[in-house]
Amino acid sequence: MEYKFPDGFWWGAATSGPQTEGRFHKAHRSVFDYWYDIEPEAFFDRVGPNVASNFYNDYVQDIALLKEIGLNSVRTSIQWTRLIKDLEQNTVDEEAVRFYRAVLDEFLRQGIRPVINLHHFDLPVALYKKYGGWESKHVVDLFVQFATKCFELFGDRVKDWVTFNEPMVVAEGEYLYQFHYPNLVDGRKACQVIYNLNLASAKAIAAFRASKCAASGGRIGIVLNLTPAYPRSEEPADQKAAAFAEDFKNNAFLYPATKGGFPESLEKVLAADGVLWQSTPEELAIIRENTVDFLGINYYHPFRAKARETAFDDDSGWLPEKYFEEYEMPGARMNPYRGWEIYPQALYDIAINVRDNCGNIPWYVAENGMGVEGEERFRNEEGFIEDDYRIDFLKEHLTWLHKGIEEGSNCFGFHMWTPIDCWSWKNAYKNRYGFIAVDLATQKKTIKKSGRWMHDVSAQNGF
Template sequence: MTDARTFPEDFLWGGATAANQIEGAYDEGGKGLSTSDFARYKPEVSDGADNFTFEVTGADLDAADAGRLEGVFPKRWGIDFYHRYKEDIALFAEMGFTTFRMSISWPRIYPTGLETEPNEEGLAFYDKVFDELLAHGIQPVVTLSHYEMPIELTRRYNGWLSRECLEPYVKFARTVFERYRDKVRYWITFNEMNMNLTSVYTGAGVVMDRTDRPEREVAYQATHHQFLGSALAVRAGKEILPPDARIGTMINRIEVYPATPRPEDVLQALREDQANLFYTDVQVRGSYPGSMLRYFADHGLNVEMAEGDDEILAEGTVDYIGISYYMSHMTADRPGAQEDVGLLVGAMKNPHLEQTPWGWPVDPVGLRISLNRLWDRYQVPVFIVENGLGAIDTLEDDDTVHDDYRIAYVHDHLVQVREAIADGVAVMGYASWGPIDLISCGTSQMSKRYGYIYVDQDNYGRGSGRRIRKDSFSWYRDVIASRGAALDGPEPTPLGR
């Protein structure tokens, strides 16, 4: 009989990152510029709660073409994983990782996306990374498109607003499937496709001031093209990869609670949940749900679909669902509520939940609810490929970082994962975001830290780059080594106390 305190023997333990937030070396190894290379750090915006620095304008791209674009672009230097990957992977292995989620930078393989032949230097870099991971017994989980694409596809086609991005993306997917078929078992086609409603530039490379279509229509049109890209990539993967390879989708999962039992509030929560699950509905079930088709009609959104698209979606369904989980939402039927439908950050705050310094509600039980809901709805395995706490960490004079708040956050969420597994949910693994400090996706900060490993670097890229183990490093190592039994030790100090 399995010990109820422990996780399954084949459960995958590790951490998650993205190329654009860790690699750096934006102008080395033949790499082309990506959409993420234009994300700025803006102290007046980045350092405040609920503020994001996603957007890039057409004027920004024109200025870049003319050599006049100014600003601080931290994703161009990342944390120098490009040169320090062996050191970082050794630290992951010391923690006992059995998996590491990462992404392949599309413009490192095809610098503009339009080349006939891939960049061999870029391919060779990932060969070395995968070889290093496998030598330490760590299975890579690889995202094909994680908030970056060649900037040339934005300049030429306005990103995924155009079907013209399908051919370059599928070519990229086929190239890496063929190259790494014997090194990578787990793949994800797109990261958090539901980001498109929050920032269609970040998620799909679309510059809004270069289209006259409504923003929501643009977001869903770009999403439709990404659905097709994902399905075509799945089809290619089934042809190229070994039979035991698995290709998944991935969404930012938001559990939505009604503010009251008033039926109108419950209905609003249902609508928001349907909008969040829309992405997995299409990619797991292979067709658009009626709820979203009605939403398009009710709001006058003209999402153009070509003959044959339905067949492509039906034939390209995924093997598993990857989720990021950071928070839940609360909602109510109120003026403007329809504008919140599908967004990743809710307007209402739940009075029963504490918040992170960036205003994100902390809700471990919501993760258990989400895992159950996804399993009940789809009956395919779920992989938690992001979950973590962004916080301001203090490096003490003796090179220690006391991050009990992070230990408490991860502890409480893992307890709920264990409960979900006991509920009968097939959970593949847990890869916390990010196991090492990295550049924030939303704010381009370094000071918003997630890792078990401190990186001596500030928001402007200054510092030694030294890697320093935080208190959470040894704690997570012990949890992995005990297959979760260590979660039943002394309870950590809750967040905010």
């Protein structure tokens, strides 16, 4: 069967500044730069973000490779820690301005649409140490200043802006599950951070709409990681557990971004438990009045929930797991390298959910992909990696996405994570995701079989 996609469909890939650029000439350390400096053993093979994939020095050649594999759009980010010299006064580093302008010019010269994200887990650590990071509404306002500066400096080159990538991961990683610095377990703080990130996004959107960017046809969105919550069974207790997981993990950002407010069912539970965020009527009005122009949705795996079968341990304070336990479905297909279930049908379910519950807002798949450890074993005699497993993975997901589009979901693009193998937080380079391989010792980059396949998909607008 042949799958054709809408005219003008984005065929691309996503990455970020902190995972590709390296720390060359940066004005400040991010929370991850700092964590690597104080605890390098926490990172796979002790590989940190200092060089990453050397995009800072290789961007011309790297973007040429992206053109060679047929990408018509790429999402990356501008690093707060690189662009802004004085975080309080919002003054810029001129070398950083030159670098980002040169990168954007090169994307445009190669005919690749740049999609620019403003935050990809790279909070300046100085703002965490001084104010508690995203716990602070002052940091919210400093972020809005940074965003405004980006609109002023680069709005002539960028039409598609993103406020945050996966903001829920900030709350989960930093305040619930200990996989982002500062590795706290504090449900009350996590809830306030969820609110503050929503507020920061809405305030940045308001600033965007007051800028020349909006007047010249630009648009702004947010990229959310959605893990659709499926109940173990039709039993009411399992259904209730999955509904709360859906509210907390997905709708806590999806609803404010698209509907202008938080799920009442979630607010009711958090208020009853004494962990509802602090808000003001003025702030809630900003959130209500500044919804997104488009959505980016990252999808990797579902979340399966069941009613709690063991008593909740209150020793760590409030946690969302008070209302559910994760359910491991027997017979689930798994990516053994990442421990994630492979369930392509969820991409169709997401498409229909956006159509029916989010006003059928324009959206695109902002990330989807498969991380594999030890890919070098698949390198053939000609010197490139034969990653047929990645091609099969993408075909399955695109097939279900196509079904959602055929049924009216307003999806305009598909980006894989990631164009070139990149540094990935604590996992560093353990799992590789790219269309293009990078040899860390030499920084030599070679196109994988999936990259050649994507060239044909883009050229044909389908497969």
